[in-house]
Amino acid sequence: MKNMHIVKGVYYDSVTLMLVARELKQIEDVREATLNIATPANIAIMRQAGFEIPEGAHSPDDLLVGLDCPAERQQELFQTARTWLASPPWKKESEKTTYQPKSLDGALSILPEANLALVSIAGRYAAAEATKALERGRNVMLYSDNVSLEDEIRLKQLAHSRGLIVMGPDCGTAVINGKGLGFSNACPTGPVGIVSASGTGLQEVMVQLARRGIGVKHGLGTGGRDVKTEVGGISFVDGLNALARDPDIQVLVAIGKPPAAEVRARILATMEQSGKAGVACFMGDRNHPDAPPVFFATQLEECAQVVSVLLEKGKQVDKATVKQARQALFGSYPVPPPHERKDGYLKGLFTGGTLCYEAQFMAQPIVGPVWSNAPLHSEQKVQGNSLSMTGHCMVDYGEDEFTQGRLHPMIDPSLRTERLLEQLKDPMVGVILFDVVLGYGSAAQPVDELVAALQQAGYREGSSFPTLVCSICGTEEDPQVLSAQRTKLKQAGVKVFESNAAAALFAALLAQSPQGKEEKNG
Numbered sequence: 001m002k003n004m005h006i007v008k009g010v011y012y013d014s015v016t017l018m019l020v021a022r023e024l025k026q027i028e029d030v031r032e033a034t035l036n037i038a039t040p041a042n043i044a045i046m047r048q049a050g051f052e053i054p055e056g057a058h059s060p061d062d063l064l065v066g067l068d069c070p071a072e073r074q075q076e077l078f079q080t081a082r083t084w085l086a087s088p089p090w091k092k093e094s095e096k097t098t099y100q101p102k103s104l105d106g107a108l109s110i111l112p113e114a115n116l117a118l119v120s121i122a123g124r125y126a127a128a129e130a131t132k133a134l135e136r137g138r139n140v141m142l143y144s145d146n147v148s149l150e151d152e153i154r155l156k157q158l159a160h161s162r163g164l165i166v167m168g169p170d171c172g173t174a175v176i177n178g179k180g181l182g183f184s185n186a187c188p189t190g191p192v193g194i195v196s197a198s199g200t201g202l203q204e205v206m207v208q209l210a211r212r213g214i215g216v217k218h219g220l221g222t223g224g225r226d227v228k229t230e231v232g233g234i235s236f237v238d239g240l241n242a243l244a245r246d247p248d249i250q251v252l253v254a255i256g257k258p259p260a261a262e263v264r265a266r267i268l269a270t271m272e273q274s275g276k277a278g279v280a281c282f283m284g285d286r287n288h289p290d291a292p293p294v295f296f297a298t299q300l301e302e303c304a305q306v307v308s309v310l311l312e313k314g315k316q317v318d319k320a321t322v323k324q325a326r327q328a329l330f331g332s333y334p335v336p337p338p339h340e341r342k343d344g345y346l347k348g349l350f351t352g353g354t355l356c357y358e359a360q361f362m363a364q365p366i367v368g369p370v371w372s373n374a375p376l377h378s379e380q381k382v383q384g385n386s387l388s389m390t391g392h393c394m395v396d397y398g399e400d401e402f403t404q405g406r407l408h409p410m411i412d413p414s415l416r417t418e419r420l421l422e423q424l425k426d427p428m429v430g431v432i433l434f435d436v437v438l439g440y441g442s443a444a445q446p447v448d449e450l451v452a453a454l455q456q457a458g459y460r461e462g463s464s465f466p467t468l469v470c471s472i473c474g475t476e477e478d479p480q481v482l483s484a485q486r487t488k489l490k491q492a493g494v495k496v497f498e499s500n501a502a503a504a505l506f507a508a509l510l511a512q513s514p515q516g517k518e519e520k521n522g
Contacts, residue, residue: 126147172200189312426466
């Protein structure tokens with residue numbers, strides 16, 4: 001029996017909620033356990049799962065505890081959940097007695113030499129803590145999302161005035177002297193410096209560079225809003241200038257969605273004046289002619305390919321050489337044979353927002369308009385509930401609507417797995433495209449739950465089920481081990497690709513018009 005308990009006016013971090021839910025699921029008779037802050041998206045997800053949540057009985061500051069268990073055990077188990085929230089059972093006694101700073105001042109008392117503060121708390125409190133760090137002369141990596149635009153502008157102007165930088169808000173990935181912060185992959189250190197307005201975009205380019213034997217010294221994130229008119233690219237330009245001063249860096253790379261025109265001009269001018277070769281990769285942008293020392297890319301793997309040419313050829317590189325390298329890359333992408341093509345819509349379910357955006361860019365010229373909660377064009381935005389996927393559609397489950405009071409799907413991919421299984425049952429779906437992002441910060445075994453669910457659903461490659469296509473962003477040195485994850489997926493019948501661009505192109509070419517299915521079901 002499914003029942004709901006509302007705990008008024010409490011806040012717990014998403015990791016704690018996930019771990020308590022997992023502990024509850026281990027208890028005999030508990031068929032389902034879910035703990036979420038009462039945001040609109042979480043309420044919609046829980047209602048779809050069959051939990052009754054009355055209108056007007058909750059606020060965004062409340063905690064929702066849903067249990068599917070025998071009626072006679074509900075009160076006992078609800079109390080167990082409250083007890084574990086207050087005193088998590090997985091915490092060791094040593095952790096409870098070790099001094100753990102509760103404030104910035106406490107942290108600086110232990111590490112007074114630190115020049116970077118990583119802020120990862122609820123968005124409504126994050127700006128105040130970031131301000132304290134900047135006032136104490138520390139750079140800031142603002143991992144938190146749901147920070148207001150006004151606060152972002154204020155923080156970045158303050159940082160700029162003090163010769164500091166704010167990475168974020170919603171900066172999930174950074175690399176400093178080859179060491180990753182937040183979500184990051186095990187990649188070599190080398191002569192490339194990157195400034196990126198996208199986290200998984202930075203990860204994908206770093207991984208593709210690593211596969212070409214190239215390392216990155218610094219990778220600075222800015223958050224996606226930095227390149228919009230309102231913010232003006234403050235952190236992006238400051239980051240490029242800092243990298244340009246580093247003698248170890250030979251190639252500068254700029255990554256993001258297409259910036260506002262005036263921000264683009266500032267970025268390109270900074271790169272041109274840096275004295276270094278550069279690659280500007282603005283995904284989904286129109287093609288721009290190369291203008292050495294700056295070359296252009298519109299796809300993430302293409303960006304890595306161009307960087308490799310610049311490093312190989314040095315100052316002797318020319319436009320023709322770079323063009324040939326691009327053509328060689330695109331010519332290597334596999335094309336599905338006609339007999340494998342499937343009637344039905346293309347659905348994309350992503351944990352990486354930039355990968356979702358790039359996949360739309362790759363697919364739309366082939367399948368036509370692609371709807372999304374993070375679309376290429378505003379008129380293609382999913383209307384209403386992003387859980388409802390109509391037509392050709394790609395959803396980013398890392399968008400703010402899904403991460404308020406819930407773990408990012410790269411940490412906890414369970415929601416994406418549930419939604420993928422729903423699409424698997426839809427007779428109008430022909431192809432399902434998804435990503436798997438490995439590395440530090442990501443789930444320890446990101447595909448195990450999905451593979452188990454596919455086995456339970458009886459999924460078989462080449463059957464009447466939709467074809468599953470995925471890319472893996474990761475390296476063999478990552479904690480999850482690239483080859484191990486690839487093998488599990490292939491054994492489950494999933495077509496696995498080495499880059500997001502190759503997977504998206506293949507999936508789009510597989511998907512046929514659903515007209516045939518509409519006629520069969522009409």
